[in-house]
Amino acid sequence: MVSARIDDIPINWLEEILNLSVERIVVTDRDGIILYINEAYCEFLGTTVEQAMRRPVQEVIENTRMHIVSRTGQAEIAAVQHINGSEMVANRFPLIVSGELVGAVGTVIFKNPEELHLYKRKIQSLVEELKYYKTREEKELTSKYSFSDLIGTSRHFVEAKELAERISVNHSAVLLLGESGTGKELFAHSIHANSLRSAYPFVPINCASIPEHLLESELFGYEDGAFTGAKKGGKKGHFQLANKGTIFLDEIGDMPLAMQSKLLRVLQDKEIQPVGGQKSLPVDVRIITATHRNLEKMVEAGEFRQDLYYRLNVIKIEIPPLRYRKDDIEQIAMNLVRKLEKRFHKKSVELSREVIRLFQQHSWPGNIRELENVLERCINVLDGSVIKPNHLPLYLRDQDAAPNDAATNPAGTKVLPLKEIIAEAEKQAIQSALSAAGGNRQQAAKLLDIGKTSFYEKCRIYSIN
Ligand SMILES: Nc1ncnc2c1ncn2[C@@H]1O[C@H](COP(=O)(O)OP(=O)(O)OP(=O)(O)O)[C@@H](O)[C@H]1O
Ligand SMILES: [Mg+2]
Structure with a gap:
């Protein structure tokens, strides 16, 4: 077998190969003196190979660390280096020959100014796009309904609606109670829309749909590097997004006890502490909560903090069921x-x-x-x-x-009418089958010994998600 060796390449080819195969390359000895630099690099630096050769690398290349790498032997990969007014991506490798550190090899990417501009333009358009989505998301944090969307003239309903309208202008906490599908969310939107906070965000969050371990960071945000996988630069929580506006904590009855304590502290101190953060941030947020559960019973059973219940229950609005x-x-x-x-x-x-x-x-x-x-x-x-x-x-x-x-x-x-009792029993049977099946609908249908289609139909009818 014939093995290719570098000696087989004529020496005068090598320089051309280096010019073609890598972007910009520089080689220094252990003292950081330039032994080789290609034309492309010199052109970018505004110098010539003759002028650059045998000079200390720091004198030729702005912000270089080649002289450090050639001494420490520690590679530096994908480091951002500011050269000639441009952000370059630099790779610096120790040059080890026969087991001995003899110098360093460095490359920076972006082959020519046109390419750099092309990259810049691409990145710029991505940044613009990101900006657009960010502002769109913020714009979407507004209420989508107002009291005129709440239809109904029956006495109990009108009383609830009038109370909601009256209290919408002040800043007290509101607790909306009502069965599933009675319009709690519509009420929350309308209260915000009619309040002095309407120009600021309305931020809804469903406490039941967020996994317990994420709820804290969703509500209060997190600092840079708070946990593995955390977004660089940290993330704003819903409380911060809602600043000066309203936060709507839906399904508050599903909030875990540990989170309830943290929420209580926020309501008392009017400040939040992002996960992994040291300092607290003041927030000015009105709280609207909602649940279909019986919070008083939950308090009695020790499932809901009594002190939090009092804080949330400043104004209680009960929305009557359709029947x-x-x-x-x-x-x-x-x-x-x-x-x-x-x-x-x-x-x-x-x-x-x-x-x-x-x-x-x-x-x-x-x-x-x-x-x-x-x-x-x-x-x-x-x-x-x-x-x-x-x-x-x-x-x-x-x-x-x-x-x-x-x-x-x-x-x-x-x-109650029999049909109502049967419907309620059916609904409960479906819910317990679902929880027994860990949320798996097919399995739940099997447990109930009914067809999949009829199971789905019933879920839809009873608004079981
Ligand atoms: N008074 C009303 N007039 C007209 N439509 C209404 C009224 N109340 C509720 N709706 C409509 O009924 C649907 C359910 O309302 P909403 O989502 O506010 O209920 P909910 O009480 O939050 O239910 P859940 O507890 O299941 O979350 C929505 O599509 C809403 O537009
Ligand atoms: Mg709802």
Whole structure:
């Protein structure tokens, strides 16, 4: 076998090869004296090979560390070096021959000024793009709904809405309570939109959807190098993003106890401490929280801090479930139909009297979100322009016409209609199957011994994510 050796290359080729194969190259001896430098490097430095040869490298190349590497023998890879007004990327290697440190070899990238400008332009456009997304994200931190989006004229609902409107202008903490799909998020948006803070960000965060170990850094941010994988330069937390505005802590009942203590401290001291940071930062943020859980019971059971509960519960707004606002159903349904029409490119869709009657009989465990889902399904299967019972899902179609006592008796919780009890039992069965299956839907459906499609349909109806 013939092995290639450098001796086989004519010596006068070598210089040309170095010129072609690497960007800019410099070789120094152990004292940092230049033994070799290629033309490209000299051209970039504004000098000539003749002028540069045999001179101390520091006198020829700005900010160089070649004389250091040639002494320490420690390589320096991808170091940024400022030369001639440009940021260059430098690699510096010790030159070891026959096991002895004899000098150093250095290269810097960017072959010529045009290339450098090309890179600069590319980086510049990436920086611009990043800036655009950053400002867009900040712009998106605004409320998207106002009180005019909250439809309904029934007494309990109007009372809740009026209270929310009245207190929106002050800075006190607000606790929104209501079943799933009753409009808690809509209320939070509207309160911010109607407040003196509306020009500042509205920052929603769902405490249930963020893994426990990330919640602290999401809320309070982190300093540079706080943990492995942390973004360089640190990251602002939601509290900082919401400064002067409103933070909406949704599903507050799902906040772990350890986090509850940290949140309490923030509310008391009005300052946050980023993860891995030493100093505290003052924040001026209004807090709105929401949950479908019974926080008082959680306090009794030791699952929610009582002191935090008092801090959050300065103004409590209870949003009534849809089954107690039967008079609002038609109006809300029509409003939703008008929105869906636009999305599905339909016109003048109406609801038949029979459908409205069936809607009023149903107990709506998933509240307005369930109503939204039902109407979306109807519009999808609609042939003409009137939604009739045959467009409804089966469970709504097959209701008997028995009057719903609970509907007219918000306080009376003694006897509920059977359908309501069944729906609630179904919902709970699905939720426990899901948690038994660790969130795996297919497995949960198996546990319940029902088909996958029907399982998904029920999840949708009961707004189970
Ligand atoms: N009063 C209302 N008028 C019209 N639409 C409403 C009203 N309340 C809620 N909605 C609509 O119902 C849906 C559910 O509302 P929202 O997300 O605010 O409920 P939620 O109480 O936060 O539910 P969850 O506890 O499941 O998060 C949304 O699409 C919202 O637009
Ligand atoms: Mg919500």
